[in-house]
Amino acid sequence: MDLIRHLRFFVAVADERHFGRAAAALEMTQPPLSQGLRRLEQHLGVDLIHRTRQGAVLTSAGLALLPRARLLVDDAQRLLAESQRIAHSHGAVQWGATAALPDRMVTACVTALRTTVGKGAAVSTTVGATVDLVADVRAGLCDVAVIEHPALVDGVEAGPVVKVPRWLVVPSDHRIAVAERPTFPMLAGLAFVHPPRAANPPAFDTVVDLLRERGLDVPTVSARDDRALLAAVAAGASFGLTATPPSPTPGVTWLRMAPQAIALRVRVVRRPGADTHADAVDRVLYRERLR
Structure with missing residues (x-):
């Protein structure tokens, strides 16, 4: 379970006191937000929000845990910013690819990313599940990732869908x-x-x-x-x-x-500020899909 992501859901609902407005603030739809909050409540073993016709009302447990949830979400944001600073200072690229992506496309993406960071810079590759890759990009552990579509991509920036044979x-x-x-x-x-x-x-x-x-x-x-x-x-x-x-x-x-x-449908997701890396990978996907 991505605890920080689900705590972010909780904080947004607590701030907006409304599921629809919280979903809009997070740039996602309401059903996965509501489902995610229920999973958080099940994980913590307490009810955080009362769902009413008028909106969302914090329970006593929600009121008690909200300050700590805010601290964790804020600390995660600071960790993300610091990890980006460190990665940029070393000129390294961290990227990921769904295990469904064929080997030739993985190596083509690595080659393209090398051109964005210059000679001698490192390109580190993670191959894994789409849900894990999205979580890594959201947390700042990856700059960009190629994931399967459809997928939940809240909290990250996503590019167009490309069909791979x-x-x-x-x-x-x-x-x-x-x-x-x-x-x-x-x-x-x-x-x-x-x-x-x-x-x-x-x-x-x-x-x-x-x-x-x-x-x-x-x-x-x-x-x-x-x-x-x-x-x-x-x-x-x-x-x-x-x-x-x-x-x-x-x-x-x-x-x-x-x-x-x-056809395998894939798209590139990226952290803020990783547009150059994402564009390089996008070009590979569009070129290689025709082979």
């Missing part, structure tokens, strides 16, 4: 691998391999809904990255999606089906 990967001995006209319903009986839902709930739900729209309602199996995904597919009981281009892989067949629908 993605393929369906299936067991080589499955009937769909040799079908003249493969269809999604042919995948019935296989499990869908995908990063865990917790890595980015909106993107996970979107792709599951996409499969259901095409007549496929199957169980899901978690795989942390493409290596685990391809291993699960080669085992013969699963299929998945990958942005890694086709290559000779024992036990696995790549299929191009509904390319626009299954």
